[in-house]
Amino acid sequence: MNLRQLEVFQAVLQTGNMSAAARLLCITPSAVSKAVAHTELQLGYRLFVRTPAGLTPTPEAQVLAAESTGIHRQLDALRRTARNLGTSDTGDVRLAAIPSITHEFLPRVLQEHALRYPQVGVEVRTIHQDQMTQALLTRSVDFCLGFYKHPHPQVRSELLVSGRMYLAVAQAVWTRAPRAVTPAARLAQVPVIRLVGDDPMRQSIDEIAQRLGTPAGPGLQVQTSRLALDLVRRGMGWTVVDFLTATQLDPQAMVAVELHELPPMSLYSYHARALPPGLPATRMLAMLPGLLHQALSAKVA
Structure with a gap:
């Protein structure tokens, strides 16, 4: 199964019919049908059967789906990285942060980022600290924000700022x-x-x-x-x-x-060691120290 066949296979899996898969891939339904038929011929077994609900994957297709989903996700990440590297003012950034950062600090970051880079799309997820490893290693996000140094060996922690509790x-x-x-x-x-x-x-x-x-x-x-x-x-x-x-x-x-009795706590950015953030994400990260120091200059009662 080559990469194009994998794309068609995943599109049909996601949509459940040829026409919707064709729209997703920006090709004709007949091209999707021919690609599926050719793949089935090469493999020697059916991938989908027609049911009243649409195209249903066969048991063999379900096994292939489990094995190929990660590859398909990596291809999406590769396309996004290639697009981000090739453009100076466009692209997208996907980040995740713990709830306290999402609600208290991130709105200021998003507002400033939108002013500087209006053509860059931003996707924000609110997750807990223990969910960040999976999000980073599956490349669901470019970077995360959280308190304390991340313990996972495949995740790199970059100190942004420290402050009292x-x-x-x-x-x-x-x-x-x-x-x-x-x-x-x-x-x-x-x-x-x-x-x-x-x-x-x-x-x-x-x-x-x-x-x-x-x-x-x-x-x-x-x-x-x-x-x-x-x-x-x-x-x-x-x-x-x-x-x-x-x-x-x-x-x-x-x-x-x-609380002077407690040591200061630190805010970090995290990213997968094997996949450093691309240009749009790096630009957003570069904004954070200045905005953090502005936030900390606010008077605490």
Whole structure:
């Protein structure tokens, strides 16, 4: 099966009929039909059977589909890379970031990028840290943004900026809390909103809770820092947030206490070692340090 036959095969798999596959490939339905027939003749078995629902892959075709999907995805990545290298002001960028970056910082990046490179398309995915390896190694994205250095040996981490972590609590809760030796100690009897799983931020939350002597108990545990912060805004407890999130808190409603007890946390960009970002992605990455320092210059309450 050559590459053209693979393209036709994948198109028919995705669409379920010859006409739709032809539109996807910008060729005629008869060309799709001839390509499928020629491939079947070479292989010696049927690839599709006609059913009321359309063209259904045979068991043999299902095995081929599982083996060839990765190759087809790599071809798409190759075309995109070739297109990006050959044009100076067009192309596309695919990136993924953890929720706190997507919601708090990325809109500023996308706005500035659109002003500088209006002809470049951008695809943004919001994923969790443990999903980034697959996204990068399957070439679903050009680069990712997240906190902490990535542990996978095939993923390269590039440091962008470091900053302190903050304890976030509602202004009303903070006002009611009794005075203490240290600002954070005022919240010793206030519930903590933790993160589930092995999120690195959970370790920081647990360490601060232990330092404060926060009463043990089941408490509230959520999957994302964004949801934890929403619960904090409702006066249900405190949590720990990163430096970017802290700069966006409304000082009228929230208090952010800098945590000198914890080491600074770092924001990184990640990419697959075997596939460095192309020109459009590299240009976007080059914008990040300046925009990050602008964000960090905002006053934290």
